[in-house]
Amino acid sequence: MSALSDELKAFNRNRLPEMAKLKYEAMTENAFRFFRGTCHLFYQRLSGVKGFPRSPLTWICGDLHLENFGSYKGNNKLVYFDLNDFDEAVLAPAIWEVIRLVTSIFIAFDALDIDQGQAQSIASLFVNTYAATLLTGKAVSIDPRTSKGILNEFLKKAEKSTYREVLEKRTENKGSKVVLSLKHERHFKLKKALKSQLEEHITQWIRKSNDGPYNYKVKDAVFRLAGTGSIGVKRYLILLKSTNVKEKYLIVDMKQSFPSSLEPYLKAGQPNWPNQAERIIAVQKRMQNVYPSLLSTTEFRGEDYVIQELQPVKDTLEFKMIKDRYRDIYQVVDDMAVLTSSAQLRSGGMNGSAITDELKEFASRVGAWRQPVLDYALNYAAEVKADYKEFVKEFGDKVYDNQYHMSNTVEVD
Known part of the structure; x- marks a missing residue:
């Protein structure tokens, strides 16, 4: 049994053992699904990196990736597109959120067989737009009235859901x-x-x-x-x-x-x-x-x-449906970058998070941290692919089977 399987078992020990097999099975689908199920590994490794560019503290959702944006109906009955998962939300370096999203681009594009040259361009786009939006100092939101292109079609369809x-x-x-x-x-x-x-x-x-x-x-x-x-x-x-x-x-x-x-x-x-529930909704209310x-x-x-x-309009935009439409991907990721920086600006100055001027100063130095972010994300994407390969092999060897019945408590029939 490898150190990887030991780590995954230890992290999942407080989850329902009846459902553990289903989680591990889901993670065998592809490297991107594995990445989504191993958020703790990402930060374990990132936090140990020495000499990485510093960034101000902000509120982050913590598990930002391409499928953690989506449509939903706000409490004002209007439909929005925004970050939509805050289970991991904490006060942390702003750059951590950026690195996780950029890493997800490299992994997801590879899983979808999208050219890695395009992945590099889209990753650079995200970083540049993120920094440019911080420099404006103004948080924005995206709804059917302000959205463009494929996202506008997506939100207008969501509006009609019943x-x-x-x-x-x-x-x-x-x-x-x-x-x-x-x-x-x-x-x-x-x-x-x-x-x-x-x-x-x-x-x-x-x-x-x-x-x-x-x-x-x-x-x-x-x-x-x-x-x-x-x-x-x-x-x-x-x-x-x-x-x-x-x-x-x-x-x-x-x-x-x-x-x-x-x-x-x-x-x-x-x-x-x-x-913990109060943490999740408090940060969600700050960032959305x-x-x-x-x-x-x-x-x-x-x-x-x-x-x-549970809403009729809550949905994620599936990149596999637009993987051959580069301009649509460009527009969607550009919007995601705007929303990421907007969430940090919107929640700025709360409980120790950076104020707008600090975020703008950080963005003005993008030339100093853009390449380290891209390099780290690309290298970590390669680590994920190697981890995924090892995980799939061990799953097939039934290494994880002995975790399925850890408890006598059965939540479901």
């Missing part, structure tokens, strides 16, 4: 009742006792929380599988039905919160958050221009969770 589409995908009729469908490949049946406790908990959340939806009652609940890095985290979908409007339903996502995987490698002091509907936290069975509405 809740009926979500219900058609996620629910089924069981006699006279509407329930969450267990035919959906990412839904799993909950044990009776857990389901009962969960439904009662959400009933109380609706009654008592200022963030909960009014005039709804709980109708059903399932375990949900989603993402890559978060497979194995406790995550539930709860179906709610309006008590005022006939046949009106709402689906709520409830996701367990863990400490950020960056935490062991941070030198900057962090705020004293009440819990408008945050999603029903975004809140709760404690269930002594564990912290983030709650938000």
Whole structure:
């Protein structure tokens, strides 16, 4: 057994053992999927690099890659495109966010068989646009009114999405009742006792929380599988039905919160958050221009969770669909760079994060740190490919099999 498998097993030991196999299987898909599932390895290695260009402290989402941008409906009912995953969010060097995204470009493009010359150009584009946006000192947002090209088409399509589409995908009729469908490949049946406790908990959340939806009652609940890095985290979908409007339903996502995987490698002091869920939504509200509907936290069975509405418009732009359209890729990555710097500007000056003038000064020195970022990202992409090859071999040799039954606690049937 290799040091790599020891490291991966150690990191995933507090995830649901019943789901560990599914996470490891997902990570065998390609090197990019492996990269998404090993965020902790990235920062473990990056934090040990000596002499890397310094950068001011900012709020970062921590796990920034090409598929952690997406569409969603804000609490003002408008559709936006923005960073959309804050599980790893912390106060850290601004350059860390840039390096992870640029690394994801090299790995994802290679997995999609996109010419590496194009990858180099797109990576340079991201760094240059990121710095140029910081220099303006002005955070911007992207919605159907301000977007261009392929992203405009993507957001206008998202605008037209309806809740009926979500219900058609996620629910089924069981006699006279509407329930969450267990035919959906990412839904799993909950044990009776857990389901009962969960439904009662959400009933109380609706009654008592200022963030909960009014005039709804709980109708059903399932375990949900989603993402890559978060497979194995406790995550539930709860179906709610309006008590005022006939046949009106709402689906709520409830996701367990863990400490950020960056935490062991941070030198900057962090705020004293009440819990990990509060950390996640606090940073999300700082970095996004408008945050999603029903975004809140709760404690269930002594564990912290983030709650938000499952939306019809929440989606990521799949690069495999546009891999032969260089101009579209150029525009999308350019927009991602604008959003990355905008999130840092928007959250500047909070709990020790750099103010606008410090970020502008950092951006003005882009000539000093652009090439080190590109070089490190390219080299780390090669490390990921080597790690992925070793991981796939060991997975095939069943090295990870003995982790599947670490616990007697079974969350799903």
